[in-house]
Amino acid sequence: MMRGLTSFFESHPMHTTLITVTELSHLLERGERVRIFDCSGDLMNPPLGLEMFLKSHLPGAHYADVQGDLCGSVADGINAGRHPLPPRERVAEWMGQHGVDNHTQVVVYDQQQANYCARLWWLLKWCGHEAVAVLDGGLAAWQAAGHAVSSGPAEAVPACTLALRDARVDWLTTQQVAASLGKGPVIVDARARPRYLGETEPLDPVAGHIPGARNRPFQLNLQADGLFKPAAQLREEFLALLAGQDPAQVIHQCGSGISAIPNLLAMEVAGLGRAPRRPARTQSRGVRRGRCGGNPQPRGRDRSGASSRAADAGLAVRRRHGGGVCR
Template identity: 55%
Template sequence: MHTTLVSVDQLKALRDTKARLMVFDCTFDLMDPASGERQYLQAHIPGAVYAHLDEALSDKGLPDANGQQQPHADAASGGRHPLPSREKFAMWLSSVGFANDMQAVVYDRNGANYCGRLWWMLKWAGHEAAAVLDGGLQAWQAAGGEVRSGAEASHFQSNFELGPPLRKLVTTQQVAGALGSGAVTLVDARAPQRFRGEVEPLDPVAGHIPGALNRPFAQNIGADGRFKPAAQLREEFDQLLGGRDAASVVMYCGSGVSAVPNVIGMELAGLTPPGLYAGSWSEWCRTPRLPIEKG
């Protein structure tokens, strides 16, 4: 069973042995939401299922009177990419034929930015056998891995059953209630200029949650496009936390997606899996009377 990362060679071995396996392509572009599926149709690992961030991995409702998209009532978070309920996510997994006895391998072309979302959601659904393809499609192709174009044949409906959550989802109320207490160490995965509030291209208010630390998600990835070695990640997270308890860490970003490479980085470093504030800045800054910090 692969539970965090899987190498290209390990994925090839899984495919060669005809293991119970489903591969997911999560390529996406926030500025052009249709481009990920276009890229998938141009080239993907044979048999891979496309997982669209907005349609499969989020639960976006209809716009309100102000034109703001609101999550469905049963969504597990707010923000720009509301997390669907575990039950709704299980229905999607069943619809693509994913079953409880399968190994999931997720990848993208974006430095694990988007496939990490599906990895985390599978853990949250109680499925341990989920791993990120280290280096993404680029590593697969560089190693001579076969790719296919066009759509894949549909899978038979399965009956995926939820298990106890294996990762911790944190709400706005929990974050707000812990501010200033020292019980939670917030880590913001956005770029430094967004964290400092100098620019904000996506949300209505600039800044960050008071007291948060900043670790842009791309810092987990080395020059070769793969996650950095465990010892290097451990050193970097120890330096970031400065003696704070790793078990207190809650990751967030703009909408709960790019925070996940930080989650994976901490786990690879051998630290306690952190919580994820899925609503993240996009939910925090739209919630009345919550404090905001800049600089």
């Protein structure tokens, strides 16, 4: 981080993983430079996200559409799949249009168990912006604490510039992930158990999972009240899942690069995310390190029998630098 930014955040401690309702409330009361983004959505019913935002959101929040604002297109040439990455330059431009510069603490949330907002969390890390955190418990926790909410469109804010910095995360292609199979990395599949087992597949053309992948649905990171589990509990659960494997070698994967990221975030919260790792996604399971992605395989067939369409769809990402302060 450049000296000017270091100096700024020495007097304004940044939140880089989770932020509590109390912490956010204090930042807002002190008039700190904070921008809030509501990433609520529904991949099966895209208009629903904006409807939810217009009905109720945190005061001052802006809406980020997971498919319209946080995804690119195959034409961008970065990667394929249902939810391709947008170019970093486009992300930075969009954030600047919504009042985010390099001195802004960004807070993201959604109403879907931190599934979609983690995408924006990762994209900002990819742009080199560390000061971004997920609101623990989201809108429900904010309301439960007795805080007011707003409705209707977002308020306009002055545009500014978010300058790109060195990426704090990285991504791998499906081909790179495939080449790593059996050579050390552990793939963690964030999809629901029935999709992992190939018992059902509502979205992708191929059912099943990447050979050797271990299943941890992203919802397991949360308590019944919607808050993330304590760091010590998350650490214990992930270490049990890895069974002695190096956390730095984890590849997080899902169906299209969305829901693998909450597992990456949870490992950061647990103190297991300091070393590089790669998430994966399956575009038919996507694979990514530090993000999400990968390609699933047909039930009863090994990777060599997977369709070329599935083989071209995934990507993996990794954490390039250590995370900052938890919470």
